[in-house]
Amino acid sequence: MGESLIQADDTLTLWGIIIVWASFSIYLEQRFSWASKISGAIIALIGAIILSNTGVIPTESSVYDAVWSVIVPLAIPLLLFHVNFKKIWQESGKLLIIFFISSVGTVAGTILSFFLLKDHIPYLEKIGAMMSGSYTGGGVNFAALAAKYETPGEMVSATVVADNLMMAVYFVILMLIPAMAFFRKRFSIPHIEEVESGKGKEDGKTLAEAFWKRKDISLKDIALSIGTAYLLVIVSFKLATLIDKLIPSGENVSLFLNILNGLFGDQYLMLTTITFIMLALFPKYFASINGSQEFGTFLIYIFFVVIGVPASIPLIINNAPLLLLFVFIIVMINMVVSLTFGKLLKYNLEDILVASNANIGGPTTAAALAIAKGWKNLVGPILVVGTLGYIFGNYIGTMLGFWFSSLI
Template identity: 30%
Template structure:
């Protein structure tokens, strides 16, 4: 109904989806689902009904501009004392989540026949579910996976599997049997314990005009992203850009934390909004119509992978004494990437897990391609 070149019309629709997600989250059922999941499901529905196109230039702008801008905005209030304390546990949780993905992939490939390209598909999809789409592409190039029809089917199934994963993940706190297995579930899931050094989500700073604080936050974020691009051009290694802007944001936040709190405003809410718009573009890109033929076994493989991952999360995560919040963010960083982990932590009020989730998500970028290539070679 709306053409791909209708930039402002599509932008209005994306923001409408985000607004509906925010409003719905205030209801009892919406709070259980969370705004990111509501936005994903709504965008998936309207995309497959043909209301909005599955791809458009504005989506590339969101994914290429707003997501990088959101990362510094979500990190400017990060206290590294808290980060280092929390990240040690988060790294261990992420290692578990990575292991869950690999085990899920091995179970899936033993139950589903994906044809002659099966080793490559398993490696590519496992890399994507440990790192992200960049690892999907890098692993595909490394293992020589270039069949265009399978490539498209795998990408579509990848997006569908991510939606299925997030649906199950967000349902875990509502399953009493699962939630009660984890320590400190009530406090962790309610976000009751405030994080030292972290400003509240709706921070109010009276020492600077609101307009100036907002503009300065955006200015700093853009400057950090520009610095990240420059560093990535010097070090053309996979994941350098995300690593660079994460490190630069943390340096700025921790070199002068008091000054930052005085100078910027609404950085965290802005970052969260940008991430939610990103979720809307993900849902629109998942085309149900192309899940046919070769895509069906690929999707079935991913469903099994996700189910095994979630079951192991609920079982071993609790056995290793992680909180459900920690395991949810670690798994989200593993399968959906650092941006999704940050958005999930922000939406649930787990401010202390935003930066650790970002950091382990970047770790996923670093190791996913290696794991994917290794798995492909083993299966061959």
């Protein structure tokens, strides 16, 4: 693609566009019933896709990296300050089972997609390994497996573009499913019903506006929300980095040490764990802070804008249309397996969707889905369960990679 209207190094303007569009998406969601039904998150994501594909904003910038490295970590503790601590442990066990079932869907989809397209896409044995790991726990595994199998750079880049576009489409589908009568009739939807029960029909408010009703907030609340969240992020990330250096990991290290490193050396899992510990130790302090959920949700809307930016449709059409088909098959099989077995095991629709999301996009994007939909009691559990995908996703990718390589 050619140069964009806004350059990648014009950081002030890019930050402005992202924040203004996130703000406008929230406004639309709370002002109009049609926007409330499709959700502000989808509006934010689709708007970003349009802006990047029409050449208004670039597909890569340090601004987007900052959203991933600063905004998302800051949002997580803010959103956990007021969750129901007891329900986190109750929900985690249920989610773990459907998360593993969803992982089976990823493996099945990767195998099917590989055999259908292995004669048409070069290095598919390497790409298959990368995507099976990525779609069992997120992009962390993608990078690790790309390095492990020494996949050619141009194929890695093409796969990233296909993955980004697929992820954008996938998030839209996940957002729309809870509103479809077909699924609402066939699955239990307690979290959706809880959100909808608060709808202010008598005063004409949209569902989103009723859920995010006005609250009292002081300067002290703002200071404690942001300051506490930043402190938790700094302590957690520094501690995880230290542990990652102390506990060895890699191909020549035992499975036990790899698992130990994955559990205690992962920054997001450490952040979630330390936040939970602080919530347990100081419940009155966190309960007294108003506005943390609103701050965290606004930051997640910024994240949704950034998710849509790299989804370059022209690059896919020109370079890798078959790669898009490859990842599409994996994602669809994952969703079908998740929904089918979730229905057989009588899981809630919300549990199934966040578990599938945690596989395909990782725990942070799954938490973002739960936040955008108002399923606040699923935010903590899916962050805990989804992080496990970082650990065994690499093993799944490695095993499939060795098998696929023997078939080429």
